[in-house]
Amino acid sequence: MADIYEPQTEADAAAMITEAAREGRALAIFGGNTRAGFGQKVEGAAFTAKRLRGITAYNPSEMTLTALAGTPVAEIEAELADNGQMMAFEPADHRMMMGTEGVPTIGGLFATNTSGPRRFVSGAARDSLLGIRFVNGMGEVIKSGGRVMKNVTGLDLVKLLAGSYGTLGFLTEVTFKVLPVPRTEATVVVTGLNDAEAAIAMSAALATSCEVSGAAHLPESVRWLFGKNGLPDGPATLLRIEGVEASVADRVNRLQPFLQRYGAVSQIDQGDSQQIWREIRDVTPFSEDGSCKPLWRISCAPSAGHQLLAALRLETGVNAFFDWQGGLVWMQMEGDGEAEMIRAYLKRLGGGHATLIRARDSVRAAIAAFEPQEKGVAALSAAVKAKLDPKGIFNPGRMG
Amino acid sequence: MSGAIALKAPDPAILSRRDQIIADLADFLPAGTVVSSERELKPFETDGFIAYRRMPLVVTLPRTTEEVAAIMKYCAKYKVPVVPRGAGTSLSGGAIPQEDAVVVALTRMNRILEVDYPNRCARVQAGVTNLAISEAVSADGFFYAPDPSSQLACTIGGNIGMNSGGAHCLKYGVTTNNLLGVKMVLFDGTVIELGGKALDASGYDLLGIVCGSEGQLGIVTEATVRLIAKPEGQRPVLFGFETSEGASACVTDVIAAGLIPVAIEFMDKPAIEICEAFAKAGYPLDVEALLIVEVEGSETEMDAMLKAIIDIARRHGVKTVKECQSATEAALIWKGRKSAFGATGRIADYICMDGTVPLSQLTNVLRGTAKIVARYGLRVANVFHAGDGNMHPLILYNINDPDEARRAEEAGNEILKLCVDAGGCLTGEHGVGIEKRDLMTHQYSKPDLDQQMAVRAAFDPDWLLNPSKVFPLEGRS
Numbered sequence: 001m002a003d004i005y006e007p008q009t010e011a012d013a014a015a016m017i018t019e020a021a022r023e024g025r026a027l028a029i030f031g032g033n034t035r036a037g038f039g040q041k042v043e044g045a046a047f048t049a050k051r052l053r054g055i056t057a058y059n060p061s062e063m064t065l066t067a068l069a070g071t072p073v074a075e076i077e078a079e080l081a082d083n084g085q086m087m088a089f090e091p092a093d094h095r096m097m098m099g100t101e102g103v104p105t106i107g108g109l110f111a112t113n114t115s116g117p118r119r120f121v122s123g124a125a126r127d128s129l130l131g132i133r134f135v136n137g138m139g140e141v142i143k144s145g146g147r148v149m150k151n152v153t154g155l156d157l158v159k160l161l162a163g164s165y166g167t168l169g170f171l172t173e174v175t176f177k178v179l180p181v182p183r184t185e186a187t188v189v190v191t192g193l194n195d196a197e198a199a200i201a202m203s204a205a206l207a208t209s210c211e212v213s214g215a216a217h218l219p220e221s222v223r224w225l226f227g228k229n230g231l232p233d234g235p236a237t238l239l240r241i242e243g244v245e246a247s248v249a250d251r252v253n254r255l256q257p258f259l260q261r262y263g264a265v266s267q268i269d270q271g272d273s274q275q276i277w278r279e280i281r282d283v284t285p286f287s288e289d290g291s292c293k294p295l296w297r298i299s300c301a302p303s304a305g306h307q308l309l310a311a312l313r314l315e316t317g318v319n320a321f322f323d324w325q326g327g328l329v330w331m332q333m334e335g336d337g338e339a340e341m342i343r344a345y346l347k348r349l350g351g352g353h354a355t356l357i358r359a360r361d362s363v364r365a366a367i368a369a370f371e372p373q374e375k376g377v378a379a380l381s382a383a384v385k386a387k388l389d390p391k392g393i394f395n396p397g398r399m400g
Numbered sequence: 401m402s403g404a405i406a407l408k409a410p411d412p413a414i415l416s417r418r419d420q421i422i423a424d425l426a427d428f429l430p431a432g433t434v435v436s437s438e439r440e441l442k443p444f445e446t447d448g449f450i451a452y453r454r455m456p457l458v459v460t461l462p463r464t465t466e467e468v469a470a471i472m473k474y475c476a477k478y479k480v481p482v483v484p485r486g487a488g489t490s491l492s493g494g495a496i497p498q499e500d501a502v503v504v505a506l507t508r509m510n511r512i513l514e515v516d517y518p519n520r521c522a523r524v525q526a527g528v529t530n531l532a533i534s535e536a537v538s539a540d541g542f543f544y545a546p547d548p549s550s551q552l553a554c555t556i557g558g559n560i561g562m563n564s565g566g567a568h569c570l571k572y573g574v575t576t577n578n579l580l581g582v583k584m585v586l587f588d589g590t591v592i593e594l595g596g597k598a599l600d601a602s603g604y605d606l607l608g609i610v611c612g613s614e615g616q617l618g619i620v621t622e623a624t625v626r627l628i629a630k631p632e633g634q635r636p637v638l639f640g641f642e643t644s645e646g647a648s649a650c651v652t653d654v655i656a657a658g659l660i661p662v663a664i665e666f667m668d669k670p671a672i673e674i675c676e677a678f679a680k681a682g683y684p685l686d687v688e689a690l691l692i693v694e695v696e697g698s699e700t701e702m703d704a705m706l707k708a709i710i711d712i713a714r715r716h717g718v719k720t721v722k723e724c725q726s727a728t729e730a731a732l733i734w735k736g737r738k739s740a741f742g743a744t745g746r747i748a749d750y751i752c753m754d755g756t757v758p759l760s761q762l763t764n765v766l767r768g769t770a771k772i773v774a775r776y777g778l779r780v781a782n783v784f785h786a787g788d789g790n791m792h793p794l795i796l797y798n799i800n801d802p803d804e805a806r807r808a809e810e811a812g813n814e815i816l817k818l819c820v821d822a823g824g825c826l827t828g829e830h831g832v833g834i835e836k837r838d839l840m841t842h843q844y845s846k847p848d849l850d851q852q853m854a855v856r857a858a859f860d861p862d863w864l865l866n867p868s869k870v871f872p873l874e875g876r877s
Contacts, residue, residue, distance in 0.1 A: 061656035062758045084658055119599060126605060127577045140847045148756040149788035150574060150828035152563040152612045153836075153843055154870060155852040159576070159608025168604070180658030203518045207541060209632040211697070247701035254698070301597035303518040327519075327599055353602035371602040376592040381604045383858035388851070399603065 005047040010133065010141060010172040013052070017170060018139025020045070021391050029166030029395050031070055031105030035112050037098050037358050039165055039369045039398040049107045052172055057147070060085060064130060064147045066175040069107025076106055080178055088179040089125045090116025092281045097295065098358060099288030107171040113163030116281040117214040117240070120206075120324050126162035128176045134161060134169035137389030147175045160384070166395045168388040182242035187214070187273040188255050190237040190263040195219055195306035195322070198237040201262040202325045203302065205239045208258060210251040214240030215325040216280050217306075222321045225285030230272035232264070240277060280323055286332045294333045294359040296342060300352030302327035311345045336360075339367045368400045404809055405493075405834050407454060408868045410500035414457065414480055421480060421502070422458050428470055435459040444485070444503055448550070449493035449835055451751070451799065451809075456483065456497035463508050465583060465591055465621040472619065473589030475502055481864050482587075484615035486527065486558030489550040491741075491752050492833025494562060494614050498868055504619055506557050512536050513622065519597050520627045521580055526557030526620050530564075533625065542627040545572035548829070549738045557620050563612030565829035567663040567737065568694070570787035572628065574829065576611040583622035584610065587860045596624060609855070614831050615866040617859040631696035634662070636733045637706060639713050640687030640720030644668055647689035648762040650716040651786045654693070654709055655759060661709070664787035665692040665737050668766075671744075671781040671794070678743035681736030682729070684720040691786065692737055740783040741794070748779075748796040751812050751835075755819025756790045756828035768818045769793050776811040778804070790828035791819065817842050832870045840872055849875075 005027070007013035020027055026044030030036060033048070049070035057066040060083040067076055073091060080086055091109050095101065110132075115124040122128075131145035144157035161169055190201055198217035205212050218226060220235045239259070241251045252267060259265050268276070279285070286295050298308060305326035312318050317334025331342075342354045353371035356364065373381065385392075414421070426434045435441060436458045446453035457480070462468045475482050481501040488495045488505075497503050509525035515537055516522065522533055522544070530551040533544040547566035548554055554564070560582065565574040572578065581595030594610065595601040610617050641647040651664055667675065667683075667690045676683040683690055691713075695705045710721055724730045744750050757765050766782065773780040773795060784792040793815055797808035816826050816836060820843045826836045840849060853871055857863070863876070 059758070059760060061652050062760055063655060064758070113600070113605075115600075123573060123577050124600060126608060127573065136851060140851070142848050142851045143844070144848065144852075146823070146825045146843075148758060148790075148824050148828070150565050150569070150756050150785075150790045151825045152829060152831050153825045153827050154832065154840060154849070155616075155855055156563075156576070156609050156612050157852065157855065159605045159611075160855070162608070163600075163605055180660065183658075199518075203520075206520060207517060207629050209541070209629055209697075211629075211631070243701070244704055246704045247697055250698045250700045299598040299600045299602075301516075301519045304597075324599060351596050352598040353600075355602070373603050374592070376586070376590050377594065377603065377606065380586075380592065380606060380858065384604060384606070384609075384855055387854040387858045 003045050005045060006051045008051050010052065010135070013170055013172060014135045014139050014141050017135050017137070020393050021137055021139055024391055025393060026396050027393050029170055031108030032102040034095050034100045034102045034104045035098060035108060036100065038112060040400060041361060041364055042395045042398050044396065047170070049105060049171065055079060056173065063178050064175055065178055066147060066173060067106050068173050069105060069171040071106045073104045073106055073109055084181050085178045086181045087128060087176065088118060088122035089128050090118045090281055091125065092116050094282065096287040097283045106174055110162050110174050111164065111166050111171060117216060117277050117323050120327070121213045126159050129158050129162050129174060130177055131175035132158050132161055132171055133173040134171045136169050137391055137393055142169070149177060165398050167399050168385060168394065170394065183244045184248050184270055185240060185242040185273050186248055186252050187268050187276065188239045188241065188252060188259060189231060189266045189268060190259050191232045191234045191266065192263045193235055193237050195309060197262060199303055199306045199326045201237055201259060202239070205255060205259065206325055208255065210241060210255045212239045213242045214238065214277055217322040217326065219321060221319050222285050226279050227275060229276040230268040231276065232266055238276065240273065283330050285321065286330060288358065292358065292360045294336060294363060295357045296331040296333065297355045297357050298329040298331060298346065298352060300327055300346060301350055304349040304352065305329045307349050308345055312342065315341060336363045337366065343371065370400050372400065404806065405452065405838060406873060407498060407834065408873060410498060414500040418457055424474060425458065425460060425471065429460065429462070429467060433461055433467065435461060444497060444505070447488040447490040447493060447495040449491055449496065449833060451805065452493055452496055452834060454496060454498050456503040457500055459503040459505055461505050461508050465585060468504060468585045468619055468621050469589040469591050471502065471504055472585050472587060475864060476588040479862060479864065481867050483866050484561070484619045486555030487529065487553045489554045489558065490562065490833055491830045492827065492835040494831050494833035494869060496834060506555065506621065509621060516597065521597055521624050522627055523622060523624045524556055525622055527555050530554050530556060530559055537627055541630050543630050544625055545569070545578050545628055546575050549741060556623050556625065560611050560620050560623060561613065561615045562829065562831035565785070565790065567665055567785060570664060570785065571660060571662045576608060578626045579607065579611055579623060580626055581624040582607060582610060582620045584618040584620045586618045587862070587864055614833065614870050616856055616870060617865065632698045633702060634694060634696040634730065635702050635706070636692050636694040636724060636730050638683065638720065638722040638733060639691040639693060639718050640684040641689045642687060642717055642719050644689040644766055645763050646716040647691050648766065650691065650713050651762065652759050653712045655787065657708065657712060659705060659708055661693050661695050661705070661787065663692065663694040666782065666784050666786035668782040670779065671740060671783040674743050674747060674781055675736040675740050678746065679732065679736035679739050681732045682722070683736060687719050692733060737783070744781060744794050749799040750794040750796050751808055753791065753793045753812055753815050754827045754830040755816050755824055756788070757819050757822045757824035759789050761822040761824065762786065762789065765791060765818060765822050769815050772811050772814045772818065776807040778808055778811055789824065813839060834869055837870055838872050
């Protein structure tokens with residue numbers, strides 16, 4: 001048998017997986033391999049979806065698109081842009097962060113449930129995913145969901161496969177919801193806030209009727225790692241407004257005076273605004289520069305993010321910024337084995353999960369990359385895995 | 401109703417132990433928690449899918465997660481089936497009991513446990529009604545987005561079971577998009593928590609599969625849901641069209657133009673007449689189809705959006721455009737729409753279909769529906785969420801006429817098959833329940849269904865939870 005599998009069709013993939021299952025041969029599933037560093041390292045024969053390529057159905061007025069799993073994200077984004085549409089969950093390009101090359105695929109995007117700054121308004125990748133086809137660990141082709149917006153017909157295997165990092169099935173085709181690209185955008189900037197003040201300002205802004213679609217805080221220590229993008233100096237708290245021109249102007253005009261009680265307020269428009277949110281989305285300040293410093297992604301209650309960082313700063317070298325109103329913290333650490341400390345503080349602050357996104361192989365080998373689960377949930381997850389991949393051939397160990 | 405849908409034959413061994421089971425439950429549960437007299441059981445024998453009814457073995461009304469866990473542990477030990485129940489408003493028979501099952505009704509678990517504005521979420525018990533959440537946070541400028549028509553009565557636990565939607569989910573999504581976490585009791589009494597106040601949970605998306613699982617994976621006792629800041633203003637507008645085709649084409653063009661209103665609701669002539677007679681909402685009676693389009697935001701935003709929508713409507717021969725002038729008028733417009741099912745129930749018995757189709761298929765499916773219903777010699781009223789293709793034909797019939805009931809059921813099945821064949825699905829927001837259970841094979845292949853059932857078995861290996869629902873009784877693995 002070959003060491004690299006590149007099925008050309010779904011039927012090919014099913015046949016190859018059937019054989020692998022029979023032989024109990026582990027497969028390292030990927031698309032473009034740009035996020036291979038997420039999770040534990042996988043030993044197994046490389047098995048890629050990259051030759052399953054092409055948009056199979058797209059009717060802009062239905063707001064859904066269907067594509068084979070190995071279709072490059074860029075190809076889909078270009079097609080959507082031609083029709084004034086987009087993936088609302090704002091998919092990130094993680095190549096700089098991971099120091100990888102290759103072509104991100106649409107299957108990989110959903111398999112890792114990769115979502116950007118708009119996540120707290122428009123949902124995660126999993127919320128946009130409407131239907132899938134996949135090959136399970138027995139080599140059977142399974143479909144779930146469909147191409148309609150609302151569907152509660154049977155168990156939602158779509159959600160289960162999203163974010164399962166190729167450990168439950170080999171995605172062959174995805175159907176997802178798309179939305180019109182906002183006509184314009186602007187970002188209201190509050191300058192000079194510390195992390196705790198920023199958390200309060202962001203929470204207040206999101207409690208207004210201004211429909212903020214991005215809420216991030218860039219502490220002083222990371223500001224220089226972002227582009228200038230028309231921002232004033234000092235720590236910046238960013239609140240994005242999107243929509244038609246009249247509506248953006250109107251909401252910016254309401255938000256600006258409201259935020260003056262927290263700090264100095266200014267505004268950046270279209271081009272600068274798009275660029276800064278792209279940098280936040282792609283985590284460019286913590287791009288891999290050869291040193292492979294550990295990078296953590298923390299998902300927690302928005303009000304807990306800054307408390308976590310404050311606690312960690314007293315104990316270790318850490319640089320970080322906040323997205324999702326503070327509920328998503330990207331942290332680059334100076335030291336290596338700090339998983340236990342991070343997770344202990346997180347637990348004390350009401351829970352959430354800390355995921356090791358990037359680290360040297362030796363560090364990755366010693367740390368559970370994904371937050372260890374409570375016993376009952378872990379048992380259930382293992383039981384679910386056994387029902388989809390009974391021989392354990394898909395990405396063994398990747399999720400711990 | 402014809403009673404064509406088979407329910408599982410009750411297990412005589414369980415029936416014969418009924419007295420013992422009741423005594424055992426009463427022994428470890430607080431007084432007043434176990435309901436077993438025929439008079440008290442009667443209200444639990446059916447739900448919103450009234451064509452079918454079964455008396456439960458016994459009903460329990462727990463007040464805590466621990467009590468639910470104790471019931472589940474007992475039932476797992478003695479292999480007694482369990483049917484979870486919220487307010488019993490299911491339109492697909494999701495809460496209909498069975499003679500050998502213990503009903504676990506969560507209506508007494510109706511407390512809002514925590515409202516957390518900085519993190520924009522609320523933690524509530526499963527028996528809280530959908531509307532109670534919005535009411536609790538309304539004064540502070542927030543709301544809970546999914547708004548099924550039954551929101552006054554239906555519980556959040558039931559909403560999670562059916563992944564409920566509503567008119568406004570075009571913009572805000574359905575239950576699964578607004579649910580952050582649950583506490584649930586597994587079949588054997590184990591209590592687990594999934595998700596929490598963070599947006600993403602770790603590991604497999606078990607929360608995603610629990611939502612919409614129709615009470616087959618466990619009993620949800622608490623939920624953490626997202627709260628959203630209320631828009632500055634909301635304005636529904638009525639558009640009357642001379643043809644259904646014109647209204648459908650208008651919907652497609654509005655979406656294609658990149659305008660996503662909060663809601664686009666469709667009513668055909670029979671539905672307009674029924675709702676107007678009931679609610680006096682001021683709906684035009686001289687049109688064939690009506691759209692209720694709601695936009696929200698500041699005055700400037702709403703004006704801009706409505707202007708664009710009205711331009712599109714004019715291209716499709718809109719006959720009446722009625723912008724409401726006050727909050728009272730707006731409320732009345734929604735009252736008409738939300739009382740559609742109730743108002744229909746006053747003039748006839750009905751079954752409500754819930755197929756969802758791609759937007760481009762709206763016109764075709766409406767035409768097909770009319771043909772099918774006419775062929776069976778019945779009447780239909782269409783009232784549905786057009787913006788997301790979620791259709792609700794109401795097939796009118798007389799429940800006391802067995803032949804008519806059979807025809808209504810058969811017509812409904814044909815309509816759902818038509819939806820699937822048009823690229824859609826059997827149910828958008830009501831769930832499969834027993835109603836659509838035997839049509840699942842039309843939408844899914846055997847391997848698809850086997851895979852779903854295998855995953856189900858990971859949660860409930862003995863098939864004790866709501867076992868007669870969702871999956872065809874034949875061919876269960």
